[in-house]
Amino acid sequence: MPKIAIIGAGSWGTALGKVLAEKGLDVILLARRKEIVDSINSLKENPFYLPGIPLPGALKATLDPEEALSKSNLVIWTIPSHTLRENLYNLEPYVSKIRFHLSGIKGIDIETTKSPLQLLREHLGEDKLYFVLGGPSFALEVAKGLPTAVVVAGPERKETQKIQELLAWKYFRVYRSYDPLGVEIASALKNVIAIASGICDGLGLGLNARAGLITRGLIEIIKLGTKLGGKKETFYGLAGLGDLVLTCTGALSRNYQVGLKLGEGKSLEEVLKEIKQVAEGVKTVSVVKELSEKFEVSLPICEEIYNIIYKEEKPRNSIERLLARSLKEEFEEVENERA
Numbered sequence: 001m002p003k004i005a006i007i008g009a010g011s012w013g014t015a016l017g018k019v020l021a022e023k024g025l026d027v028i029l030l031a032r033r034k035e036i037v038d039s040i041n042s043l044k045e046n047p048f049y050l051p052g053i054p055l056p057g058a059l060k061a062t063l064d065p066e067e068a069l070s071k072s073n074l075v076i077w078t079i080p081s082h083t084l085r086e087n088l089y090n091l092e093p094y095v096s097k098i099r100f101h102l103s104g105i106k107g108i109d110i111e112t113t114k115s116p117l118q119l120l121r122e123h124l125g126e127d128k129l130y131f132v133l134g135g136p137s138f139a140l141e142v143a144k145g146l147p148t149a150v151v152v153a154g155p156e157r158k159e160t161q162k163i164q165e166l167l168a169w170k171y172f173r174v175y176r177s178y179d180p181l182g183v184e185i186a187s188a189l190k191n192v193i194a195i196a197s198g199i200c201d202g203l204g205l206g207l208n209a210r211a212g213l214i215t216r217g218l219i220e221i222i223k224l225g226t227k228l229g230g231k232k233e234t235f236y237g238l239a240g241l242g243d244l245v246l247t248c249t250g251a252l253s254r255n256y257q258v259g260l261k262l263g264e265g266k267s268l269e270e271v272l273k274e275i276k277q278v279a280e281g282v283k284t285v286s287v288v289k290e291l292s293e294k295f296e297v298s299l300p301i302c303e304e305i306y307n308i309i310y311k312e313e314k315p316r317n318s319i320e321r322l323l324a325r326s327l328k329e330e331f332e333e334v335e336n337e338r339a
């Protein structure tokens with residue numbers, strides 16, 4: 001039986017740990033705080049990230065990387081993207097021999113502009129197998145056992161199907177894909193559009209505006225995503241459209257909440273203090289700005305989210321600029337990017 005270590009006992013790591021432990025798999029969470037470890041091991045709850053959700057008796061947690069990783073053959077990475085390099089550096093002695101790595105991370109590294117799988121591969125080598133999990137999946141709903149459909153992407157080999165089967169559970173339906181880069185890009189970029197959608201609602205711009213923004217946001221994701229090497233169809237799938245709709249309309253989304261509060265007039269500093277968990281889009285938007293310039297792709301919504309977050313632009317000015325842009329054919333830029 002596989003032994004699975006989950007690095008990061010936050011919302012997503014704990015929810016995935018619950019699914020796998022319910023399946024009877026041998027799974028352990030590597031946490032950073034003793035109170036979380038104690039609570040998971042003795043009270044069978046993670047009150048800091050998933051309060052009120054009873055965890056299976058078999059789900060264990062530890063602070064000790066040796067205990068979590070020495071006998072594991074699959075590592076699931078569920079930490080914020082900007083901490084991956086630091087964690088890899090600290091954990092390299094323990095993870096460098098493990099063959100299977102699954103990323104649950106939805107972000108891009110701000111220093112290197114690399115995706116989590118690119119970083120893992122660079123640090124751990126080509127002799128390992130790398131997979132990514134994407135799709136519309138609020139940790140809280142998964143932890144409550146509510147029906148969820150996700151996608152796992154990896155190399156075009158039988159092992160991707162094995163990971164799919166390993167993760168699938170009665171309320172957790174897993175599709176497979178062979179476009180890991182596309183899934184990673186879709187998962188990271190949707191967070192930026194979720195911030196935009198929150199801003200739109202915070203300003204009270206209405207449902208027409210939000211639907212238009214989500215659709216044009218998807219076009220921006222496709223424009224940059226295909227330039228970076230993702231397959232177009234991936235952006236219409238669970239990791240793209242699916243997660244985009246969820247996080248742009250679901251109040252449980254931390255990225256949406258960041259936008260909502262910004263739209264209501266709070267400063268970024270105030271907003272980040274209120275939202276104690278990671279909202280990946282805040283950092284991802286700076287990478288998106290860099291990549292859009294490098295690849296000469298015009299991404300007006302992402303550009304305005306960058307201005308609001310990093311240049312203290314007033315959200316209303318951004319909306320006005322977006323509405324005043326020159327008139328276009330609906331798909332002309334997508335076609336142009338592909339030509």
Ligand SMILES: NC(=O)C1=CN([C@@H]2O[C@H](COP(=O)(O)OP(=O)(O)OC[C@H]3O[C@@H](n4cnc5c(N)ncnc54)[C@H](O)[C@@H]3O)[C@@H](O)[C@H]2O)C=CC1
Binds near residue numbers: 080
């Ligand atoms: N929460 C959700 O609904 C989902 C989250 N994700 C993704 O999973 C990743 C992790 O997110 P969450 O579990 O939601 O975050 P979270 O904020 O709930 O937990 C983050 C975890 O990472 C750990 N961590 C390890 N090293 C860290 C460091 N140097 N600095 C800060 N924290 C560190 C924290 O201790 C904590 O256990 C993100 O990329 C997120 O986009 C993906 C799907 C669903």
Ligand SMILES: O=C(CO)COP(=O)(O)O
Binds near residue numbers: 191255
């Ligand atoms: O990615 C997610 C659900 O699929 C979680 O979104 P947030 O990080 O915005 O909460």
